[in-house]
Amino acid sequence: MRPELNKKSFYLLLLLIMSFILSCKKEEVPDTEKENKSPVVEMLSPIGNVLINIGDTVKLIGLASDEDGEISQVLFYIDGTLEYTGNAEPYEYSRRFDKAGRFQVIVKAFDNKGASATAYGPTIEVRDLYNPVVYLSYSPSWNVVEFSTINFSVDASSSNGDIAEVSLYIDDDLYAVDNEYPYTFVWDSVPAGEYAVFSVAKDEKGRLGQSNTQTITLSGNKSPFIEFSSPGSYPPDYLPGGEIYIDFYAYDSDGSITKIEVFANDELIKTLINTDYFYWENVPSGNYILTAKAYDNKGAIGICDPVSIKVLPGIITGGIISDLVSSERSDLVFGINQTTNKLLFINPETATMTETTLPSSQPIAMDYSLTDKKLYILYKFSGYISVWDNQSQSLSIIQFSGISDGRDIEVDALNRRIYVLSNTGLFIIDMDYGTVLLNDAPMQGNSMAIDPANRFLFSASEGGSQIFKYSVASDMVSLLQTKNSAGSNARRIAINTAKGYVVLPCGGGNGAGYTVFSFDESNLNNVMGEFNIGTYPAYASFTSDGETLLGTCGDPYDTYIYVMDADSYVQQKKIFFPNADDYSRLCASASNTKIVAFSYDSYYDEEYVLYIYDL
Numbered sequence: 001m002r003p004e005l006n007k008k009s010f011y012l013l014l015l016l017i018m019s020f021i022l023s024c025k026k027e028e029v030p031d032t033e034k035e036n037k038s039p040v041v042e043m044l045s046p047i048g049n050v051l052i053n054i055g056d057t058v059k060l061i062g063l064a065s066d067e068d069g070e071i072s073q074v075l076f077y078i079d080g081t082l083e084y085t086g087n088a089e090p091y092e093y094s095r096r097f098d099k100a101g102r103f104q105v106i107v108k109a110f111d112n113k114g115a116s117a118t119a120y121g122p123t124i125e126v127r128d129l130y131n132p133v134v135y136l137s138y139s140p141s142w143n144v145v146e147f148s149t150i151n152f153s154v155d156a157s158s159s160n161g162d163i164a165e166v167s168l169y170i171d172d173d174l175y176a177v178d179n180e181y182p183y184t185f186v187w188d189s190v191p192a193g194e195y196a197v198f199s200v201a202k203d204e205k206g207r208l209g210q211s212n213t214q215t216i217t218l219s220g221n222k223s224p225f226i227e228f229s230s231p232g233s234y235p236p237d238y239l240p241g242g243e244i245y246i247d248f249y250a251y252d253s254d255g256s257i258t259k260i261e262v263f264a265n266d267e268l269i270k271t272l273i274n275t276d277y278f279y280w281e282n283v284p285s286g287n288y289i290l291t292a293k294a295y296d297n298k299g300a301i302g303i304c305d306p307v308s309i310k311v312l313p314g315i316i317t318g319g320i321i322s323d324l325v326s327s328e329r330s331d332l333v334f335g336i337n338q339t340t341n342k343l344l345f346i347n348p349e350t351a352t353m354t355e356t357t358l359p360s361s362q363p364i365a366m367d368y369s370l371t372d373k374k375l376y377i378l379y380k381f382s383g384y385i386s387v388w389d390n391q392s393q394s395l396s397i398i399q400f401s402g403i404s405d406g407r408d409i410e411v412d413a414l415n416r417r418i419y420v421l422s423n424t425g426l427f428i429i430d431m432d433y434g435t436v437l438l439n440d441a442p443m444q445g446n447s448m449a450i451d452p453a454n455r456f457l458f459s460a461s462e463g464g465s466q467i468f469k470y471s472v473a474s475d476m477v478s479l480l481q482t483k484n485s486a487g488s489n490a491r492r493i494a495i496n497t498a499k500g501y502v503v504l505p506c507g508g509g510n511g512a513g514y515t516v517f518s519f520d521e522s523n524l525n526n527v528m529g530e531f532n533i534g535t536y537p538a539y540a541s542f543t544s545d546g547e548t549l550l551g552t553c554g555d556p557y558d559t560y561i562y563v564m565d566a567d568s569y570v571q572q573k574k575i576f577f578p579n580a581d582d583y584s585r586l587c588a589s590a591s592n593t594k595i596v597a598f599s600y601d602s603y604y605d606e607e608y609v610l611y612i613y614d615l
Contacts, residue, residue, distance in 0.1 A: 055205030132209030498546025
């Protein structure tokens with residue numbers, strides 16, 4: 001059964017309905033209580049996405065307004081990072097981009113009631129262009145030494161625009177900056193050491209380019225270089241008492257040479273200023289080690305490799321030696337100088353000499369008597385003989401003729417005779433009394449050799465081709481045999497009494513192939529052997545024991561002494577003998593250990609030298 005509503009409940013329900021209706025009716029709001037409108041913001045510049053290069057700057061401009069109020073600030077964000085806050089118009093911001101990438105610009109505006117608005121600006125793409133290209137060069141670029149001045153030059157270019165500046169770094173330290181082309185730098189008085197050098201170029205976009213690092217080494221002052229040009233590594237033997245031309249190849253790579261010092265066997269012989277050659281004069285015999293030092297302008301010293309030279313043992317005679325003979329002593333060989341008219345006392349052991357003046361001019365030949373220890377000297381024109389007594393050290397005279405053309409002399413101590421050959425013939429003189437036993441006996445030739453035991457006297461004519469054998473027994477002269485030597489331009493005849501043969505060097509030789517025959521004393525038709533002493537044999541002599549022949553030849557390209565075995569005729573050695581082709585005299589010392597040899601340059605009439613050789 002439906003319940004009934006009472007009157008009180010009805011009115012209460014009606015009241016609730018009216019209250020609901022009244023509450024739904026809109027009320028009027030005052031202006032101060034109206035809702036705040038948001039501002040409006042937009043990007044005026046740049047419009048649209050932007051493509052720029054690293055180092056470029058973009059200007060950002062924003063526009064903001066508010067319908068129901070004022071703009072309090074405008075903010076610029078780049079990739080979410082606040083970059084700029086503007087509180088008043090114009091809202092502008094210039095931004096430089098130093099790295100590559102894509103960047104989003106956002107602009108945000110706030111009004112005076114805190115309302116905000118956001119606008120998305122353009123995307124800015126920054127591209128990475130090339131860095132500047134830089135080349136560094138310097139001079140001098142080699143052989144750089146301490147305290148040098150180094151000049152640097154930089155060549156730089158950039159695809160981004162002009163080069164703004166160039167910097168030079170030394171061992172990572174900034175040395176200098178140049179902002180004007182051409183880009184050059186000067187580094188003065190650089191100490192010795194090793195340095196790392198590079199340059200950096202900056203272009204107008206701020207891009208940086210770097211050159212390769214150059215390693216520069218400055219050494220300390222280099223020593224000058226010096227070496228002998230003359231004499232060279234294989235110099236010839238030099239003449240004693242002469243002069244030696246010495247010059248150098250010398251230079252200093254980092255300065256100049258101030259002087260050169262020359263040493264012989266560690267003794268200073270010459271100091272040179274502003275020249276690199278000199279003549280070493282009057283050089284005595286001996287072996288020398290030449291060295292030299294070059295000094296540069298900074299005090300450094302260069303030393304050249306040593307050069308060995310030999311100045312032949314010998315003595316300058318100042319004239320022509322016409323004859324040499326040995327004595328009984330190994331330290332004494334006699335010589336006569338026909339130019340200076342001196343009797344020479346030569347010591348082959350020490351290569352020294354003394355002399356005494358002879359009483360006449362042009363001594364031409366001599367012979368020594370071992371028995372009497374006396375030397376007999378013949379002159380060209382005087383007609384007498386000087387006798388040197390080696391024991392009393394005195395001179396005496398034997399007169400044998402008037403004015404006569406003396407040619408050769410032989411002493412026969414066994415038979416006490418002196419034989420003198422002149423242009424008029426043969427003289428035989430008593431050794432003990434000086435009596436002339438035979439006067440002007442007919443005899444051919446210019447030179448003689450005697451066999452005292454058989455009293456054979458052999459002679460030959462210089463320039464001829466024959467050997468003459470005479471008997472001088474009973475102080476008479478008789479021709480026993482004549483032998484054609486088969487040569488031409490014969491020189492002085494020589495005898496080997498120990499072996500029993502004579503030899504006659506001839507210009508064309510007297511045997512096959514220019515050899516020199518040894519002719520048997522007993523019969524000149526018998527050839528006992530052949531000596532090969534070079535082309536055009538010119539001179540021969542035997543050692544006192546007869547075991548060795550010493551010979552020379554007239555070939556200008558064969559200036560040697562031939563040392564030959566007197567039995568086997570085999571060459572033992574050859575000794576360099578200057579000017580031997582022009583004129584030569586040879587003599588072995590009494591001990592047969594030394595050779596005393598004379599030669600000179602007959603063409604220029606110079607280089608009168610006695611050489612001393614080991615036999």
